[in-house]
Amino acid sequence: MEGSFWILLILLVVFIVAVFFLPRYGILSRWQHYQKSVEREALEDALKYIFDQEQQGHYVHQDALRGALEISAKRIYSLLDQMESQGLIQHEQSQIILTENGEKLALQIVRAHRLWERYLADEARLPLNKVHSVAHRREHGMSSTQIEELDAALGHPLADPHGDPIPNAAGIFRPHEKGTNLNHWEENTPGKIIHLEDEPPLAFAQILATGLKLGQTIRILEKNNQRIVLTDGENEFTLAPAVAANVFLQELSETDQALRDAIPLTALKGTQPAEIVQLDERCQGFTRRRFLDLGLTPGTTIYAELENAFGDPRAYRVRGTLIALRKDQADDIWVKPLPQA
Amino acid sequence: MTETKQLQPQDVLAMAESLRPQLGSGFRDEIVQSMYTEAQRIVDRAVNKGSKKKWDLDQRIDRLVTSPIFGLPIMLLILAAVFWITIVGANVPSQMLATGLFWIEEQAANLFTSIGIPWWITGFIWHGVYRGLAWVISVMLPPMAIFFPVFTILEDLGYLPRVAFNLDWMFKKAGAHGKQALTMAMGFGCNAAGVVATRVIDSPRERLIAILTNNFVPCNGRFPTLIMLATVFVAASFPPVFSSFVAAGTVVGVVLIGVFFTMLMSWILSRTVLKGEASAFTLELPPYRRPSIGRILYTSIIDRTIFVLWRAILTAAPAGAAIWILGNINIQGVSLAQLIANFLDPLGFLIGLDGVILLAYIIAIPANEIVVPTMMMVYMGVGMMTDPPSYSQLHTLLVDGHGWTMLTAVNLMLFSLLHNPCATTIMTIYKETKSKKWAALSVVITLGTAFIVTFLTATIARLAGWV
Incomplete structure (x- = not known):
């Protein structure tokens, strides 16, 4: 009895010591x-x-x-x-x-942060307002090899989902256009949103709350010291000038012009055929690759064939195959209705 | 020879880096588009499109099977038919296999005894290892050999993607993929096969959800337990006329509880641990095709049945050995199994079960088929896995002999539904995800759910004075 008590005690002490002081696992x-x-x-x-x-x-x-x-x-x-x-x-x-070294390290962290934002928005399809905080947690403690791998896996993106440029491995920002501040944009000239500043978060949240999105084409209806009223042709958006300073625009390119009279695939009624104009800019990464794999390329004819009893998902006929898409995905495909055959 | 500067790899990389900004973001799109344009050109020249007749038929079938009125009933009807064929069809071959395999055991054991080999060697090899194997094979093989081919026929026909299409709204709410419905259905056959089947889900996050929650669907190793309990306990308290309906209804109810937990867990997972994983939904609805029998037999027998059976055999043999040892080593006249069961009793009581059941579940981690035979071994005090006696004797044995109540039966059904995956499934999860972390998580969430739910039902039932 005495003996077993001591054995137990010693085992217990060894166990406790191990739990606390074991290298790596303690x-x-x-x-x-x-x-x-x-x-x-x-x-x-x-x-x-x-x-x-x-x-x-x-x-x-x-x-x-x-x-x-x-x-x-x-x-x-x-x-x-x-x-x-x-x-x-x-x-x-x-x-x-x-110092020079400090700047180098800072650039590496900025790079990690923006790559993470890109990953979270494109691959994990996290809502845009959550991207920053999650990326902020994940950017730390990454080795430069890990960052390179992330960069390569994402296909060396040039900008984060807010439109900020991503520095390359040497710490150099690739040339990019920041666009014109909304406050300095002329009234009634259509422009494309190319950058939404995510700092301060409060202003960014307000921008997202209005429904403005990266890549959207808008024009200014009304501008004064109190507010700026915008339209995308359907809805109106009202911003305070301080918030509007975080929205940056660029003039429309040729494809943007074509996009202006396009509608999202979800808005297509019945079996009306349509031609794909473009995949939305915000649709990147995994989903975009899937879409391209399935042959949803610009110029392809598409029409809705089968609707779920609950309206979502809907199945579309593309290149002879039937592909079901959820509403939030079909929203990222811009089409131009064709005359009924 | 002219003096040229050797081109170094880093020069090429530097050049690529300097040229990359000029590419623009859409160059991948352009590559794909040019490939499709070329493919389209070739198709237009070379492929002769046939009549539109088959298309129209396809469309008509599609309208029917996805219609708001008929879609769901058709699906349930087909699912019920698959089950019926599996259960009824497997009955006879299962018994024949069991008779044959156990006859071999008896003959071999007699032979060993007659040539003077010590009883414990005979017992260990034949009543332990071999019996464990024979049990798993006879319970598992026939249902799988029927279920998988039937399931593959539906797959081949092109019906299963329509099921995913019909049910996607539900899975979308849980943050999962419509195709999870298919992997769940596969789980009825075998959870390990269900986990392998999640390969059809191309989006990583939804695939992990489907893998981690697949075990909430009772596989055919657990169905006999559920059916037995439903018949002996729940249905017995109803008039005999209704009893078989009540038993069937109870099993369906248990399955629905499993579906509920699948959805709940999917919802929780997609919002917590799996938040940062990649995700996308696209679902191809292939044209209807006539199934090719040769391929079906190959994929369902070789890929699924033999694959699952082999892994089960690998884990069932050691389990059989362990069971025999526990049942035959006696300390002061009490078997080791009984001793461990006594030790586990308090924990068992806490969740409305008892020590013997917990012991059976611990030994049966390799294969759920042997839970009931192990329980019977300990309850009846014999030295090897044993078939339950007839249903009325079983009722007397459990209720009068070992203090079972309705709570024990209900909680055992819940525990059987929710508890950890069998070793084969855990191994498969590890192989499919290549991560110990996910394999461990699959055990933690299922076992955690099982303990919490059974603890709650036991506590509530006791507080309310039902038992």
């Missing part, structure tokens, strides 16, 4: 690992913030950085110390400036 080493990743996240967020401000021509002070990261004064000191010792930042008077 609670202690997990906690350390977690702490490290939290620190790394804060560091990367700080880099990104400073980089962002520098891009806009502002200089960053400690307090502003602390406010942006929402961390304590004590932690900001240790964080800045750490960044300085790693040669990522320099202090000039009270301003914080990125």
Whole structure:
């Protein structure tokens, strides 16, 4: 009896020690690992913030950085110390400036963030207003090989789903057009939305709430100091000028012109045949590849043949085969009705 | 030889990188479009389109099977017919197989004894390993050999995609894919086969949902348990005239509960762990075709039946060995199985079952077919897996002998429906997803649901004073 008690006790002690101190799997080493990743996240967020401000021509002070990261004064000191010792930042008077290395790392994080946004919007089909926060969580701790793999898997995209450019591996932004701010767009000239700024989130949420989308063709109906009224031909959208400053337009190209009298596939009635004009810009990644695989290319004739009892999905005849699509997907296919055969 | 600079790979890459921005985003579209244009040109020149007659027939069938009025009834009717054919057709061959295989066991055991081999070797090999194998084969093989070909005929005909089309609205709400209806139907035959069948779902997120929830559909290894319980407990409390209807109704009810949990779990999964996985929905509705018998026999017998059976055999043999050892090693006159069952009793009580049932489920992780025989072995105190006695004797044995109540029967049905996948299915999930994480998750969510649901029903029933 005595013996077995001691054996049990020793086993228990060994077990508890193992649970706490086992390398890699022990609670202690997990906690350390977690702490490290939290620190790394804060560091990367700080880099990104400073980089962002520098891009806009502002200089960053400690307090502003602390406010942006929402961390304590004590932690900001240790964080800045750490960044300085790693040669990522320099202090000039009270301003914080990125070193060359710091900028490189910042660009890598920006790259990871925007690639993730692209992935989440295209492949995972996450709603656009959720993309930023999820990407923000996933962008950290990625090795450069992982980032390269993500980039290659997405087909080296040029811009994130908000229209912001994605820097390449060397940290160079590929040339891209930012377009004209909606506040400076002329009344009654049709334009295509090519960029929606996702910061600040509040303004972005307001833009999304109105129903404005990337790639949409709109024109301004009315413009004054209080509000800007837009139309896409069917609906009217009203924005405050401060919010409108986050919407960027570009003049229409040839295909955009053709798109102007196109309707989404869902709006097609009965068995009316139509010709596919274009797949919507917001339909990217996996879905777009599937559509192309199935032969839903511009110029193809398509008509609805079979409707589900609940109206969704609907089956369409394309190139002799019958393909069922859900409403939200068929909305991404723009068609021009043809005269009934 | 002229002096030229050797072209280095990195130069080519750098050039590609510098040229890429000029491509524009739509160059993939253009490539595909040019391919399709060329294909169309060849088709126009080479293919002679036949009459439109078959098309019209196809359309008429399509209108009928997807119509708001007839669509659902037709589907249910076909599903019921498939079940009926499977259950009725498998009955006789199952019994013949069992008789034959157990006859071999008896003869072999006698032979071993007569040439003086110690009883424990005979017992371990013949009453343990062999009996486990024979049991799984005789219960599993005939229904599968019938269910899979019939199912493949429907697949070949082109009817199954129409089912997915009809039911997609429901799966869409749960964040899943309409084709999950097909993989669920396949799960009735065998969950491992159902998991393999999720390959038809091309969207990664929806495919994972279908894999992780497939086990909520009772497979044919679990159906006999459900039918037995429905007959012995639920139907017995009704007049004999209705009893078979009540039993059938109970089994259908259990299946519907399984469908409910499939939907609930799909909904939860698509909004939590699987939120960031890729997703898309497209469903091709192929023209109706005459099934080709040779191909059907091949795919259903070789690809599905033999594949599943082989994996089940691999896991059933060790299970048979374990059961025999547990049933035949006695400590102070009590078998190891009984001891473990006693130890598990408190946990069993908590969820409205008992220790013996939990023990049977632990041993039966390799194959659900042996749950009931293992339970019978312990209840009847014999040393090998045993068939339940006739239904009335069974009722007496369980209720009077071992304190079963209606709650035990109901919770056992629920537990059987919701508990973890069998080893074959877990292995298949691992192979299909190539991830231990998903395989583990499939166990956690099913076992978790089973414990929570049975705990709730047991607690509610006891508080309400029903038992």
